[in-house]
Amino acid sequence: MWHHKRGNLLHKVALIALWITLVLAIASRPSHAQEGTHQAGLVIRYSDDLVETYCVAFSEPEISGLELLRRSGVPLVVDPTQSWGVAVCKIGEQGCDYPSQPCFCQCQGEPCVYWAYYHLKDNQWVYSEVGASQYMVRHGMVEGWSWGEGLPGQGTPPPVISFAQICGTSSQETGRVLDGETLLPSLTNLAASVLPFAALLAAVLASGWVLVRRRRQP
């Protein structure tokens, strides 16, 4: 009975170890910057005085609005645990530091200031009815993000800038996927974090093993 249980436990531990190894192996695989054949415009309005535009290139036929924002290279803080998709909490230096703060930290009543999401249609900004992770962007489209006062369903729209104005010159083009190397710490950093943890964990478990053995002795 005991041997059977121990065998089961070893089996489970081996499976977990295999799973972790697999995850690590896949996670360690560096991804390469993509060459884009399609382009979409992106307008980010931080305030009335600060508006940035990006021409983002992508190789896929369509990507999500969130992916477009991410590929612009602007630092981004998101809350992926919302029931309706991914919420954008902070773009650049503007917004809320989720999860230390609520994602809509400045929209807890009135006034409500948050990042509103728009699509440029017929030279007019239209407030997005779906989240950025669900809206698909194709070549020639322009997306807008605006930090300002509003309510759910309406916000402060960014200035109207056409696709031709944003992607007119190739020098403005951005569009990159973060390299795998930047995501993983160096071996030295990893060892500095993992070794003390492993040592402590082993010490705690070993103490338990010794105590149980001691108690089982007649």
Next chain:
Amino acid sequence: MSTLFHPWAWLAWTAGVGLTAVLTRNPLYLAILMAGLLVDWMVLSEGRTRERPWSSLLRVAIWIAAISTAFNALVVHEGRVVLFRLPTRWPVIGGPITGEAVLYGFTTGLSLVTLVTLFAVFQLEMPPSQWLRVIPGFLYVGGVVTAIGIAFVPATWRAAQDIYDAQRLRGHRFRRVWDYWALVTPLLVDSLERSLQLAEAMTVRGFGAHLRPWSSRTQVAVQLGLWLCLAGLASGAFLRAYWPAQPAGTALLWVSSAGLLLLFHMQGRRVKRSRYRRWYWRHRDTALLCGGILLLLTGLGTRLLAPHLWFYYPYPPYPFWPEFRWFPGGMLVLAALPAWIAGISQPTETANRLTGQGERP
């Protein structure tokens, strides 16, 4: 049932571990806590058979953690470390499956399993009789309900196992889902019977008759006060949420909380309680109390002075890998303190505890 530790020391240690488990989402710190609790479980449950239902509950918790990992990985398509992609035309689960989502789901599950394990270890040294005794007077009825609730899980599990064995002996085979009706119906009847027996036993022993009488005017005033304070709390929370800059909400919260505490104190003084057995404070209780206080100080101190040490969030722009530091990580080994103390107390005291002998009157 005899226990090894003084209930107040045990509560302090549980509060320390529980607080740190709630404050951090770092999987490395949670793993240290979990390892310590597992060691406690192995050492303190040695020689006991009534804890088996809790080990079943732990298995369920591990399954829930695994489901939480898979669910988060399939539903949240956010992150930089893309493991693989599912076709985007698949509703909900279509999109990139990311390492961040896997790690965050795993961390959430680990947090849950740690808390369930803490609760399982807690009940090893806190039988319902002690639990009722440490509960403040005004919560006495709630305490009884909690104690019954805690005892209900293992009792129901044992009853389910007995019914399962009995049905199998009668030739019933559990193959499909609807075969389990033969288990559910007797279990329901058994639970109702146990509830009735318990209610009768409590009535016979005079449950509810140990309150000092109040005049009807005082009773109405206290009830009215309770309603007013609760309404004040709700209004204060509403005002604080919608007009955070206004001090009125915070003030109302404080005043209502103070009023509630006062009314609870009054109600607590009304309850007459008799105690027939003294609890003794021993050196090991001092050691456990110190461990609990250290954990509480570590948890709260880190939260207030260096909250980034507890912080972990794998999604961008934060680092994917959790960081481990000797402080507060090293302090978390105190989660295994009860097991170490129990080990030192061997062989006489622990053996006495297991056999129920040697306790002072």
